[in-house]
Amino acid sequence: MKVICDRGALVSSLGLVGGVIASRTPKPVLTCVKLTASAEEGLVLEGTDTEVSVRLTTPRVEVAQGGDALIPADKLQQIVRESVDATLTLSTEQDVARIVGKDSKFKVFGHPPTDFPAVTTFTGEADFTIAAGELHRMVAQTLFATARENSRYAINGVLIERTGNKLVVVATDGHRLALARGLCNTDSKETRSAIVPTKALNLLLKLFDDAEETVHVRVEDNQILFKTDQAVLGANLVEGNFPPYGDVIPKDGDKKATVATDALVSATRRAGLLTNEESKGVRMAFTADGLTLSSRAPEMGEAEIAVDLVSYEGDAVDIGFNPAYVLDALKVVDQSEVELELKGSNKPGVIRSGPSFLYVVMPVSLQ
């Protein structure tokens, strides 16, 4: 195998594939990136941690001779990043890779390419297709709300549920729940769902950053595959049952406030300054006259911030929230105003931004 690559393009491709490759694992081949060169596809990089895999075509490559190689990813990445040339020549002979620049020659020992575990390829029809920008938005609006290392494994992942062409993405950690809605293209009318590990979706956000692209999505056996023209992302699904999210979204919130997103972000940040570990809650007092945020940390001090409401209907209500939970949601809101729906001080609160984003957050007890 021998290819001449544009160094900049190779750096960013290796960066993306490197995101899935483990740096420490007892199986050395899993620390490697697989390179496959052919006249038809150019240079293809593959990496996997056996749970999540990426297959990416590198642009701006000239293939002089086809072939494949398995090379330690971090070394290749460092060499390419530190080199100074505009183009690099990458050639392999048996299990040894040579990277040659104008003034440099590297020889890196690799492994036989046949040792690399087979990465599932995208074969067959897509279940649905969706604009990359839309998929990107829905994942970004939910991914942050997943649990970390929770013993209920299902909520460590993100639920992607499709009913006909309606797509819903849901994540929760047991204290708050984020839900994004969108549309996709499909002929199927059935309801299908899958729980996708967060690592795959983090990679998805980086991989599919061209909003105009079309992403093909297919679920088969215990895997989900996302494909664009350049890349294929595959992941083993998280096993288990996602909690019935429909049941926890309250529908009886009779106190509705509309508030400017920026103002609420700023006020919540400031009120959050005077909280501590044992006393995290920020009190939000809603009245027809406006919203008052207050916080108190024992032996530290107190804060009080007034926020104008665009509109308010219903009785006054006091409720305490962990400010971090509120801010997480407000950060991913893409509209200038949000709606809050409340019922009572120990009942869940709902933040809405248009029809496509909904966030349920559980209160903390108020003193």
Place this chain on the structure above:
Amino acid sequence: MPIARLDAHLVNQIAAGEVVERPASVVKELIENCIDAGATRIEVVIEEGGAKLIRLADDGCGIPEAELPLALTAHATSKLATAQDLAAIDTLGFRGEALASIASVSRMKLMSRTHVAEGGAVVEQNGDERTDVRPVAMAPGTVIEVKDLFWNVPARRRFLRSAAAEYGQIADTVNRAAMANPDVGYTLSHNGRKALNLPPGQSRRERCVAVLGKDLDDALLEFSFEGRAGDGTGGDEAPAEPPRVWGVAGEPSVARATSKFLHVYINGRPVKDRSLNHAVKEAYRGLMAGDRHPVAAVFIQMDPRLVDVNVHPTKAEVRFREPRMMHGLVRSPLRERLLESDITPSVVPAAATGVAGAGSGVGGAPGVGGGIGGGGARDFVSAFETMEPNQKGFVYEEVKRAMAADDLFVRESTAASAADLAAPLDQADQAAAATHTAGASGVTGVRVLQVHDSYVIAEDVDGVLIIDQHALHERVMFEAIEQRILGDGADLESQRMLMPLVIDADAARVALLDDAGPLLGRLGIEAAAMGPSAIGVHAFPSLLLSRGVEPAGFIDGLLGRIEEGDLSGSADALESESALHRVLDMMSCKAAVKAGDRLSDAELAALLKTRDEVERSGSCPHGRPTTVRISLRELEKLFHR
């Protein structure tokens, strides 16, 4: 068999079964008689663990010749005359049973002489045979010899344990009695060897130290408390005398594995009372590991009307009219005393003591007066500092002379030796100066080092501190949470769950929730039964969540402990406070940094800062020490300085 009235001797033997269990109980009864007789010296002689001979001699008031035979008769006593007396007993004995009971199961010889009598009298009893009273020559007082205990009750005799074991019990009995009466002198000998010699007229503390062990002297904290007049009186009786408590308590570092070293006295009477023992242990709560027992002697002086000693034949148990008040009376002053003292244990490495011994042998110049050889160099130096100049000169000459005698001074140059003598002086001066500038306690400076991601090493004015990061942080968290719950009276902030977290539980655990609900509520946990075999958690403390504590595991563990009876969720105030404490233990343990967590410099500094701020920072909530100190002196010893 027809019903017949038992003869008097048989009645006494039956009574002896209750009172005279073993030689130690004989000694106890007889010592009580000596004390009640106003003795100032009591001599106890034991042979073969008391099975062969128990002989007590005192210099008390004695028994008039005419009353001697009566003294050996059951229910005959000089300590009690009316039923009113029984309600307010101020003597140790009162039942009038002891002598008769003992006499019925041994060969007893009773000799006595009052201070006004010309001579003594003696009477002997051998089972149910009693001799006439005969005159005998003796000093004023009473001597009782009990020989061949249980000679006529073979079953009992067989149950006696080895002489050594029985003697051990006797020695405990004498020690217990001796602590209660420091102004009485005691001697105890076994098989002709003197085992104990306590001079009369000791102070309370001196006596306690003499009995508990001289090595504990430095570790014994004194505490005292005087109740208000009228505390605990009920009804329209004359106001009760205010109760007084005095005692010594060992620092947690000298705690023992058994409760044998915990002594409680009511009006001079050693008692075993679960509630008072509990009060002492409660005072140590959080300062000492749960399986350790304090070394302590607690003396309570109280109105005899408020305590009933007529509960148990050997009077080891008592009943209080107000048990709750008694509990507080002991716990509060002791706990205050423990909290106000610096109980950071010092480390004396085993090897160091040997080295130190050798060191003082060289430096201390054998043959010089006790001031040098006995007290150690540092003591000598500080004593030297306080001397008048002419005294210093004298001492210097004395040292020189002594060293010359040992051929030390002449071998080395005078200048070098003088420098040697001056060096420790300088050190002492510097140390003293440091103490003045840096204040009495507290960690100095910010030089800290984390080792093995588990321990923090810092210095204070006395030496080097080694801190267990988990134990200290656990204490800090504990105090913070406790302050919030008990101090501010607020419940712990809890984060509600989006959907209840379901924990599998059997029916018994589900049932526990009814009782434990209020306790859990204060801690910010809301849990309810979900069907017969599951528990739903609806809210959990945000503090624990942010520390990554899994609610399921935590609540499972908590219920497990309630189930085992380790902590009770009941509403009883006393119980629930200690239950709360135990749950806080669990919480702070889970929430604290673990051994193995690497801490940043800022975190280390913050942790050490809290050490000074937090009460009881010397031990973690389980009572393990958070900090040990190696004093400069110990370091100097290690380096042969």
